[in-house]
Amino acid sequence: MSIVSRWLLAASALLLGGQSALADINMPVGVTPISKEVYGLHMMIFWICCVIGAVVFGVMFYSMFKHRKSKGAKPADFHESTTVEIIWTAVPLVILIAMAIPAAKTLIAMEDTSDAEVTVKVTGYQWKWHYEYLDSGISFFSSLHPDHNAARQKGSGVDVSQFDNYLKEVDNELVLPVGKKVRFLHTSSDVIHSWWVPALAVKKDAIPGFINENWALIEEPGVYRGNCTELCGRDHGFMPVVVRALPEAEYDAWVAENAPAPAITESTGAAATTAVAAVEEDADREWGLDELVAKGEGIYNTNCASCHQANGQGLPGAFPAITGSPVATGPIDAHINTVYVGVSGTTMASFANQLSDVDMAAVLTYQRNALGNSVGDTVQPSAIKALR
Numbered sequence: 001m002s003i004v005s006r007w008l009l010a011a012s013a014l015l016l017g018g019q020s021a022l023a024d025i026n027m028p029v030g031v032t033p034i035s036k037e038v039y040g041l042h043m044m045i046f047w048i049c050c051v052i053g054a055v056v057f058g059v060m061f062y063s064m065f066k067h068r069k070s071k072g073a074k075p076a077d078f079h080e081s082t083t084v085e086i087i088w089t090a091v092p093l094v095i096l097i098a099m100a101i102p103a104a105k106t107l108i109a110m111e112d113t114s115d116a117e118v119t120v121k122v123t124g125y126q127w128k129w130h131y132e133y134l135d136s137g138i139s140f141f142s143s144l145h146p147d148h149n150a151a152r153q154k155g156s157g158v159d160v161s162q163f164d165n166y167l168k169e170v171d172n173e174l175v176l177p178v179g180k181k182v183r184f185l186h187t188s189s190d191v192i193h194s195w196w197v198p199a200l201a202v203k204k205d206a207i208p209g210f211i212n213e214n215w216a217l218i219e220e221p222g223v224y225r226g227n228c229t230e231l232c233g234r235d236h237g238f239m240p241v242v243v244r245a246l247p248e249a250e251y252d253a254w255v256a257e258n259a260p261a262p263a264i265t266e267s268t269g270a271a272a273t274t275a276v277a278a279v280e281e282d283a284d285r286e287w288g289l290d291e292l293v294a295k296g297e298g299i300y301n302t303n304c305a306s307c308h309q310a311n312g313q314g315l316p317g318a319f320p321a322i323t324g325s326p327v328a329t330g331p332i333d334a335h336i337n338t339v340y341v342g343v344s345g346t347t348m349a350s351f352a353n354q355l356s357d358v359d360m361a362a363v364l365t366y367q368r369n370a371l372g373n374s375v376g377d378t379v380q381p382s383a384i385k386a387l388r
């Protein structure tokens with residue numbers, strides 16, 4: 001539907017008192033007490049503006065018509081009317097104060113992050129989000145879904161109409177409980193991002209070196225989508241947010257399943273300890289070239305391809321090619337160092353905290369033995385572990 005027809009539809013719906021077409025272009029009501037208050041304020045102020053508009057233009061057009069020259073109207077020629085000046089100062093003042101009181105109440109409520117039951121630290125990265133549940137120790141990165149990421153690449157040939165939420169799907173969703181106050185701590189590891197989920201009425205800048213707070217109490221289970229809303233570089237449009245709100249019992253089960261060992265209660269402790277032990281064993285054992293390359297491909301596409309490109313060619317002048325790169329085909333230690341430490345002063349960030357030992361070993365081995373390179377050696381997870 002074109003913008004014009006949408007507006008015509010909305011205007012006719014308005015006249016007929018209809019709601020649905022209006023809701024289509026209006027801001028969402030959302031699923032938190034704050035989002036509902038924000039929506040209420042928005043509608044209240046919208047209607048106040050409508051009334052003011054109708055009154056002001058009504059008086060104007062009536063006066064022009066009633067006192068038109070062809071009817072022999074003679075203009076008044078008085079100067080300075082204290083009464084009029086007092087009225088047109090006082091009336092807007094009263095209206096502004098009447099609007100400011102409820103708005104200030106909502107603003108104060110938005111800032112009140114006290115008594116939160118769950119705290120999630122949200123860190124922006126170029127171009128993904130990192131979520132850290134401070135209470136249970138769960139933490140993970142959330143990137144654009146690999147299928148969508150592959151489809152969006154130039155010349156992928158994928159028919160994107162097959163996706164329901166094209167470019168609005170992630171690999172790991174932020175899982176939150178319904179009916180609990182959740183506090184968000186927003187920060188960034190590189191440039192300024194902004195975490196925005198309209199249905200939660202949460203939109204906060206993520207600034208390196210600062211922590212901003214916000215909160216939400218989600219009232220209905222569901223999936224709520226959002227975006228980064230601060231222009232943060234070339235893939236700014238490809239770091240969506242997906243929140244999955246679960247009823248409390250399901251959320252608790254999800255936490256029990258995903259929490260690392262220390263936060264686990266006695267009853268589920270054994271299973272989690274084995275899971276952690278398995279991960280540790282993975283980092284210690286000797287890996288084969290093929291399994292590292294196989295694992296490395298996905299990690300490369302998620303973490304490195306946005307700059308170095310999926311085919312390893314880079315972007316001349318901005319991001320060096322990995323194919324034939326003297327670093328990726330040269331001494332192993334310098335290659336590890338480039339990715340573990342990063343290259344200061346460039347957009348090549350340190351991946352030490354972004355990738356596990358196994359993941360980093362896999363992506364390095366992938367760079368050395370795929371994308372047109374064939375050095376033939378492997379980077380073992382134990383070599384990365386030794387650097388920590």
Ligand SMILES: [Cu+2]
Nearest residue numbers: 193194228232
């Ligand atoms: Cu961003």
